[in-house]
Amino acid sequence: MNSEPASVSPTPNPARPLVALHGVGVQGGGRWLVREISLAVHPGEIVTLIGPNGAGKTTVVKALLGLVPVSEGRIDRPQASRIGYVPQRLTLDPVIPLSVARLVSATRRAPRARIQAALDEAGVGALIDAPVRILSGGEFQRVLLARALLRDPALLVLDEPMQGVDFAGETALYDLLARVRTTRGCAIFMVSHDLHVVMAATDRVICLNGRICCSGSPRAVAELPTFQALFGARAASLALYPHSHHKEPSACDLPSPPADLPEGARSHHG
């Protein structure tokens, strides 16, 4: 594999990155899980890490969050208090009696009004007193998002946020993320193995397969041979015409945070 990442449209962001990985490598079980990972997320940016299963996406997220020791390289990250993390899957033991409000404020004490506001923002305000064990997959992801929002993060980190969410819920959740970015101005770093919707909802894509093989705007990356080799030509066509459900095909390429989607576009699939 070409170890030199093929970078497209570098567009250097003048702002200081919120988090930056410099040549990071992580070892596990006597082999390299990922190597030579250099990436940065700037304020207000949505960056998506994509790659096939086993590419090391979750490893990169865990390294970024400081959850796994880094074997080489360096990471500049903000304080934990400025990061909101939505993990891939949280299997809560039903043996713990827990309400949604309690789960949302598990590490940070907050007045009920703020918990309610965070849940409202995530679209699950009605569930504040529900026991956690009755939540559906999509509701659970939104509750976890509310927990992250309650921290008023500068950086949201989401690891495969669409687990257990059906397609309609998925597009709604991506719309929600876009809205969160616009209203709060926080940066979003997210992981996905699913190209279909991701390409539409992101400013910058980073393709990972043990190493970073390419990165750039979704459209530019989709045309790269390295991307097509990794995901196939069909993936490229998906990326090039990502807006089968959105009416504005150019919205994803706007370098600045795009305006919220028109109501009609959302109701089209919601």
Next chain:
Amino acid sequence: MDDFLLRALLAGAGVALMAGPLGCFVVWRRMAYFGDTMAHGALLGVALALAVGAPPLVGVLVLALVLSVGLSVLARRRWLSLDTVLGVFAHGALALGLTAVAVMATRIDLLGLLLGDVLAVSWRDVALIGGGVVGVLTVLAVAWRGLLATTLDPDLAQAEGVPTRLLDMVLMGLIAGVVALAMKVVGVLLVTALMVIPAAAARPWARSPESMAVLASVLGLVAVAGGLGVSMAADTPAGPSMVVVALGLFVGGSLGVAGMDQLRQWINKTS
């Protein structure tokens, strides 16, 4: 009330108060077997402490520490499942303890260690347990939020700045401490029962983690008082009697909840 009975009641109540909330964590984290390992190791700890002339409590705590470190090292290696590692440690420690006690047969009351002897606790023991109650509940109150977050999801908690490794060690230390203090009351064989059973009995009635912890303590108190009563009336060993009462609370409560669910369904169907 006779003096020895008052001491027994106070000692048992103290243990129940500590065991309630700690038992909840044992239940939530599926650490029941870990508690057993600690308890069985305590036997070896007592024997080793007596061999070198140290206080038994110190022996128990030191051994609990060694076991905790050994367990976390082996568990992280992942050659074997945690279940297997605990099985090796728990029974290994029990066998070593029994062997060590046999070597020093004249100096140790084996049955007292295994089953407890709450009617023989001294005022000094009661004071020690009282200190333990204050210490354990204070640490739990301070660390509660972090411990709970770590229990829900360690990665998420750590990403949100909770010192999860430290809290894991704190929890193991607290469990070891309660095992050491409760040994006199229920004995090493049944120490874990006094943590697990009241917590398990509290679960169906609890709406929040805190209410489950409080209720577990209350049920533990009932079990201790009831067990002592049974012991007095029927001349049964006190420690096992307490566990039997706790078991009764668990079975009764579970049946009650199941029955209420059935009744509710039946009412819904007929109305």
